Amino acid sequence: MEKNNQENIIKRRDFLRISSVLAASAFLLPLGRTNVYGAILSSQKKSSIPSVRLNNGVLMPRLGFGTNTLNGDVGERCVADAISVGYRLIDTAHIYGNEEAVGAGIKKSGISRDKLFVTSKLWVDDYGYETTKAAFQTSLDKLQLEYLDLYLLHRPRGDVKGSWKALEELYETGKIKAIGLSNFDPDQLAELMTYARIKPVINQIETHVFFQENIPYASMKNTVVQMEAWSPFAAGRNNIFSNETLATIGKKHNKSIAQVCLRWHFQRGVVAIPRSSQKAHMMENLVIFDFELDDSDMKTIAGLDLNRTQFPEWG
Ligand SMILES: NC(=O)c1ccc[n+]([C@@H]2O[C@H](COP(=O)([O-])OP(=O)(O)OC[C@H]3O[C@@H](n4cnc5c(N)ncnc54)[C@H](OP(=O)(O)O)[C@@H]3O)[C@@H](O)[C@H]2O)c1
Numbered sequence: 001m002e003k004n005n006q007e008n009i010i011k012r013r014d015f016l017r018i019s020s021v022l023a024a025s026a027f028l029l030p031l032g033r034t035n036v037y038g039a040i041l042s043s044q045k046k047s048s049i050p051s052v053r054l055n056n057g058v059l060m061p062r063l064g065f066g067t068n069t070l071n072g073d074v075g076e077r078c079v080a081d082a083i084s085v086g087y088r089l090i091d092t093a094h095i096y097g098n099e100e101a102v103g104a105g106i107k108k109s110g111i112s113r114d115k116l117f118v119t120s121k122l123w124v125d126d127y128g129y130e131t132t133k134a135a136f137q138t139s140l141d142k143l144q145l146e147y148l149d150l151y152l153l154h155r156p157r158g159d160v161k162g163s164w165k166a167l168e169e170l171y172e173t174g175k176i177k178a179i180g181l182s183n184f185d186p187d188q189l190a191e192l193m194t195y196a197r198i199k200p201v202i203n204q205i206e207t208h209v210f211f212q213e214n215i216p217y218a219s220m221k222n223t224v225v226q227m228e229a230w231s232p233f234a235a236g237r238n239n240i241f242s243n244e245t246l247a248t249i250g251k252k253h254n255k256s257i258a259q260v261c262l263r264w265h266f267q268r269g270v271v272a273i274p275r276s277s278q279k280a281h282m283m284e285n286l287v288i289f290d291f292e293l294d295d296s297d298m299k300t301i302a303g304l305d306l307n308r309t310q311f312p313e314w315g
C-alpha cells in the first residue's frame with residue numbers, strides 16, 4: 001500500500017515536472033518564420049519543438065535526442081524517457097550498436113510512429129550498392145520500424161556513389177522519407193552533388209561553440225542542405241560545462257550553459273541532437289525556446305571558436 005502511494009507521488013511529481021517544462025517550452029517562436037537557410041519554419045503539431053522544412057518538403061524537429069553510447073537497457077530507458085519528456089527526433093546509427101535498444105525504447109514509450117522522426121546511419125563497412133540495401137533493412141529490423149525518416153551516409157569513405165544510388169532508390173520506394181550525409185566537407189558535398197539525382201537534405205557534422213565550422217556552414221546555407229550538429233556540447237570536452245564565458249551569458253538569461261549552447265545552435269539555424277542519460281538534463285535541454293541570445297551574446301560566443309575538432313582521435 002505504502003509502495004503504491006509512493007509510486008503515485010513519484011508519478012505525480014514526474015507529471016508536474018514534465019508539465020512545467022512543456023509549459024515553459026511552449027513559448028514558441030513565431031510560426032512561418034524563415035531560418036538562415038531560407039527554409040520555412042513551422043511548429044510541429046502537438047509538440048513544443050519547432051520544425052524546419054527540409055529541401056524535399058519533409059518537416060524535421062529542430063532539436064532532437066542523440067543516443068551514441070546509450071546501449072542496452074540504459075539506451076532503452078533513455079529513449080523512452082526522452083520521448084516522454086517531449087523529444088520527437090531520435091538519432092542513432094548502426095555503428096552505435098544500439099538500434100535494438102532504441103527500437104525497444106520507442107516501443108516502450110507507446111508513442112505512435114507518425115509522431116516520431118527517426119534517423120539512422122549507414123556505416124562505412126556496408127558501403128556499396130547491394131550491401132547498402134541489405135544494411136538498411138537490418139537497421140530497420142533492429143529498430144522494429146517499417147520506415148526511417150532520415151538515413152545518412154555516416155562518413156565520406158569508400159563507395160559513396162554506389163551507396164548514394166541505393167539510398168536514392170530506397171527513398172523512391174518510400175522506405176526512407178529523407179536521405180542525407182554526415183561528416184562530408186564542402187568539397188566532398190560538392191562532388192556528391194555532381195552525380196546525385198536526389199539532393200541530400202542534411203549534413204550532420206561536428207559543431208559546437210569550440211568548432212563553429214563557419215565555412216561548411218556558409219556552404220550548406222548556399223546549397224540548402226540543412227546543417228545538423230553532432231556533439232552539440234562537444235561531449236563535455238574542453239570543460240564546456242564550466243566555461244566562464246558561457247556561464248556569464250547563462251546568468252544574464254537565467255539559463256544553464258547547456259541551454260545557452262543549444263539556443264546558440266538554434267539561432268544559427270542548426271539542428272542539434274544533444275545526448276543525456278539523465279531525465280533532468282533531457283528536460284532542461286528542451287527549455288530553450290523562451291529566451292533569445294542578443295547580438296552581443298552571439299558575438300561573444302563567436303569568439304570561443306578554436307576552429308578545430310575536439311575529437312582528433314576520430315580522424
Ligand atoms: N555523425 C557522427 O559522426 C556523430 C558523431 C558523434 C555523435 N553523433 C550524434 O550526436 C549526438 C550527441 O553528441 P554526443 O553524444 O557526442 O555528445 P553531446 O550531446 O555533445 O554531449 C553529451 C554529454 O553532455 C552531458 N549533458 C547533456 N545535457 C546536459 C546538461 N543539461 N547539463 C550538463 N551536462 C549535460 C551528458 O551527460 P549526462 O548523460 O550526465 O546528461 C553527456 O556527457 C550523439 O549521441 C549521436 O547521436 C554523431
